[in-house]
Amino acid sequence: DGGxxxxxxxxxxxxxxNVTLSCEQNLNHDAMYWYRQDPGQGLRLIYYSQIVNDFQKxxxxxxxxxSREKKESFPLTVTSAQKNPTAFYLCASxxxxxxxxxxxxxxxxxxxxxx
Amino acid sequence: DAKTTQPTSMDCAxxxxxxxxxxxxxxxxxxxxxxxxxxxxxGPQYIIHGLKNNETNEMASLIIxxxxxxxxxxxxxxxxxxxxxxxxxxxxNPYSSGSARQLTFGSGTQxxxxx
Numbered sequence: 001d002g003g004x005x006x007x008x009x010x011x012x013x014x015x016x017x018n019v020t021l022s023c024e025q026n027l028n029h030d031a032m033y034w035y036r037q038d039p040g041q042g043l044r045l046i047y048y049s050q051i052v053n054d055f056q057k058x059x060x061x062x063x064x065x066x067s068r069e070k071k072e073s074f075p076l077t078v079t080s081a082q083k084n085p086t087a088f089y090l091c092a093s094x095x096x097x098x099x100x101x102x103x104x105x106x107x108x109x110x111x112x113x114x115x
Numbered sequence: 116d117a118k119t120t121q122p123t124s125m126d127c128a129x130x131x132x133x134x135x136x137x138x139x140x141x142x143x144x145x146x147x148x149x150x151x152x153x154x155x156x157x158g159p160q161y162i163i164h165g166l167k168n169n170e171t172n173e174m175a176s177l178i179i180x181x182x183x184x185x186x187x188x189x190x191x192x193x194x195x196x197x198x199x200x201x202x203x204x205x206x207x208n209p210y211s212s213g214s215a216r217q218l219t220f221g222s223g224t225q226x227x228x229x230x
Binding site for chain 1: 156158159160164219220221
């Protein structure tokens with residue numbers, strides 16, 4: 001079945017350490033996105049990529065970095081510069097605009113806790 | 116994109132219809148109404164979207180008022196598995212490139228289906 005796989009599901013990190021969250025999709029979607037969700041809050045956009053080797057900052061990109069070397073993969077690195085990284089991270093993708101409604105498909109999420 | 120207003124929480128008895136309202140009084144003519152839901156600690160799931168006509172799919176119905184300033188998502192026979200946060204989003208032209216980037220998820224409505 002096609003879908004989005006995020007790993008790890010749970011991750012603990014010490015302060016000052018960088019950590020990379022994996023996001024892989026086999027939906028042949030062009031666009032991919034990273035969102036952050038804090039308890040009781042909605043989703044905030046961190047980065048998005050509409051095509052391989054290209055990505056743009058979202059609303060809260062500071063302290064995060066991404067790469068898009070392959071269509072299927074869009075890893076997110078939470079750097080030590082991110083002051084409050086404990087959160088639930090969601091990866092999503094969307095199909096090309098001419099293939100139908102541009103709805104997002106989400107992964108199951110990765111919960112990062114900084115100790 | 117137009118701002119939306121949703122109640123913070125709602126309860127519904129199992130087997131009854133759940134009617135979730137959303138106000139979007141500043142919606143413009145080219146903006147669609149989208150609904151997603153998020154079951155606790157999972158990624159959001161697309162439910163339905165529409166422009167001005169009522170829409171129905173296997174999950175739900177979407178009723179949009181004639182002036183398009185509000186809409187209602189209807190789950191015809193709510194089950195315990197429908198307990199989730201429901202997000203109402205409005206955004207322009209879902210068929211244009213990169214526009215999924217503009218999906219803004221607010222805090223949504225926590226629907227609790229009671230046995």
